[in-house]
Amino acid sequence: DAGVIQSPRHEVTEMGQEVTLRCKPISGHDYLFWYRQTMMRGLELLIYFNNNVPIDDSGMPEDRFSAKMPNASFSTLKIQPSEPRDSAVYFCASSLWYRAQETQYFGPGTRLLVL
């Protein structure tokens, strides 16, 4: 398996622009997570999905952030409009719930820089 795939790996944009981050989970996994990592706040869970349905979005910082999972193999995290304080590494992770050894598998992350 190719693992969790994220794109782009790096994104540089200007304040006010729309940013879309993409994630392809591991095939067969039914949970998908979006995290944000910064020096100041560490690794924060933004939102997670189960079977394409958002379960908990309490970590989404504000209305500028939105996430979708239109099908089991694709999810997006969108920031509109972007701000410099959104600069961070964004991770996507997936997992399979019923396995006794359930664990999250993380993607390589997208490093976002908003100028």
Place this chain on the structure above:
Amino acid sequence: AQTVTQSQPEMSVQEAETVTLSCTYDTSESDYYLFWYKQPPSRQMILVIRQEAYKQQNATENRFSVNFQKAAKSFSLKISDSQLGDAAMYFCAYRTSGTYKYIFGTGTRLKVLA
């Protein structure tokens, strides 16, 4: 609300020696899971070891083992025979059973000295 605390921002260990990374957590739940993740310079998060709170036996994975003290809410990671490839950020994480809301600590940077 649950919290995870890693009080050691940075640790160093000599190659082949043993090092212990500390983690404490706060929760009112009785059924939960604890994890240690490794993040090398590549930024990829890699699961090192997991522990179910209902299990009294400490989890072990090769050179990695934990000391799980449920009453003290402590979950430390011991790395034996440290190798240069162990150098990374290590994150302690918590998840309440029945939810998938993971809470991560702030991390400990481990340096391995040759």
